[in-house]
Amino acid sequence: MTPTGFKLDKASEKVFDKILKDSGLAKDEISYAISTGYGRHMVPYRDITVTDLTATARGSNYFFPGTRTVLDIGGQTMKASRLDEKIKVKSFRLNDKCAAGTGAFLEKTARYMGYETEEIGPLVQTSKEDVPISGVCAVFAESEVINQLSLGSAPSDIMHGAMSSLVKRAIQLLKRVKMESQVTLTGGIMRFKTMIDVLTENVEEKINVPKGDMVQFTTALGAATLALQRLEKIKAEA
């Protein structure tokens, strides 16, 4: 995993080199490549591309075959989708035009209080109560955070409030796609146990979360499972 930055092709080559090194495989042992995500068209070694909604649906189904709804929250997007029994995306809603519905909102809230992104998880784990944060706008959240700090609220509780605010937005998206059980959660934001706890408290459907690092790799894994399927089809037709 590497920060994408603005040279998307370089980032994709960097992860390719690293994973070859980690796996001990040679480049020519990779027979098929599928790229996905925001920069999928910039991957020089790709055979085909698929949308991140399709890849995340596949990855979610790999771990939890009963998945019918996916909620994916990353650093800059929030996506909810509903799947059919053939793992096709039937309905989706995105929140990709506003930082308030993404991980960037948590990062900004942390920064206003003097914390780094990697401190969010440990910080929120010490929260004792949920301080209301409107989450209407990531920029205006600064004054809200400063106000709460001046009232004596603990940074951990403010961060908890920011997560609750994010969950409220997520639930709006889930309702708009008419969520069905089971709901699988993916994306970097799902590394935070408090996010999972708040979502579980507010969503009646059964919730699944891929274990450990896989929560961030679900989309890449989904692309890989599609690549395997495609390669086997090509071989069968040859």
Added chain:
Amino acid sequence: MSYVIGVDVGSTYTKAVILSPEKEGKKKWLDTP
């Protein structure tokens, strides 16, 4: 051997997963940090 790769070029992070063929027992590698 026919391994495959899935690459997710996200707006914040880029991630990759390699999968082995079914007969190899679905081995997988992640480019974890």
